[in-house]
Amino acid sequence: MRKQRNSTPWQPHELEILATLYPTTANYMVKERLNNERSISAIYSKAKELGIAKAYKAASSTQFKKGLVPWNKGIPKSTGTHPNNIKHQFKKGRPPHENANYRPIGSVHLSKRDGLLYRKVTDDRSVNRNRHWEAIHRLVWMQAHGPIPPGYVVRFKKGQKTIIEKEITLDKIECIPRSENIGRNGYWQNMPREVAELFQLKSAITRRVNQIINPKPSKPTKTTKPNKGKTK
Numbered sequence: 001m002r003k004q005r006n007s008t009p010w011q012p013h014e015l016e017i018l019a020t021l022y023p024t025t026a027n028y029m030v031k032e033r034l035n036n037e038r039s040i041s042a043i044y045s046k047a048k049e050l051g052i053a054k055a056y057k058a059a060s061s062t063q064f065k066k067g068l069v070p071w072n073k074g075i076p077k078s079t080g081t082h083p084n085n086i087k088h089q090f091k092k093g094r095p096p097h098e099n100a101n102y103r104p105i106g107s108v109h110l111s112k113r114d115g116l117l118y119r120k121v122t123d124d125r126s127v128n129r130n131r132h133w134e135a136i137h138r139l140v141w142m143q144a145h146g147p148i149p150p151g152y153v154v155r156f157k158k159g160q161k162t163i164i165e166k167e168i169t170l171d172k173i174e175c176i177p178r179s180e181n182i183g184r185n186g187y188w189q190n191m192p193r194e195v196a197e198l199f200q201l202k203s204a205i206t207r208r209v210n211q212i213i214n215p216k217p218s219k220p221t222k223t224t225k226p227n228k229g230k231t232k
Helices: 012-024 027-033 040-050 083-087 136-145 178-184 193-213
Strands: 108-110 117-120 133-135 152-156 173-177
Touching: 012 027, 012 040, 027 040, 117 136, 133 136, 136 152, 136 173, 152 178, 173 178
Parallel strands: none
Antiparallel strands: 108 117, 117 133, 152 173
16 A cells, blocks of 8 residues: 655744754755654755755765764664664674674685685684685694695595585695696596596697797806906
């Protein structure tokens, strides 16, 4: 059923609020100050009727500009005392970046991108958001051996990958050079051994031929000028 338009005459205190706030306050905030009993269109129409206009530097009626002080700043429970309002208000001591999708440190997440389990390790806002989560198999390896050496990757051994956290154990993972990892991920890995060896041999020959055809320029050797001693 369509809501009927509010045709209640404006009260003196409402007109006072309108005259005071309308020139420099966003319309939605004026509406809140009027206890949401007047619609945005009604506020606009009444202001136009009374000749009340927005100030030259006033904010747009639908935007909150930087530096504009809200009318309810410092007023407790000014946004309402209904349980639903209180439920969605920020609690004291809660970081402002937290929202309905916030996951606490220690949470586990299954990535759709690579099919691996990740655990949240930090909430530090100075750290890149991609670093807030770490793959669990990497955490298991680092807990036993320390930081992963540069140029190396930690991965599951062949046939040992799992998404069950308690089954991600040290005996199922390994730390290998990045170059070896690239080779293992080659498209020939699922081929018969003889065919895979032929592909690897072909790649080695291709690299060698390219090195012969396009040799890297050698660094020029520095020549020292002979010291010309002064003849006495």
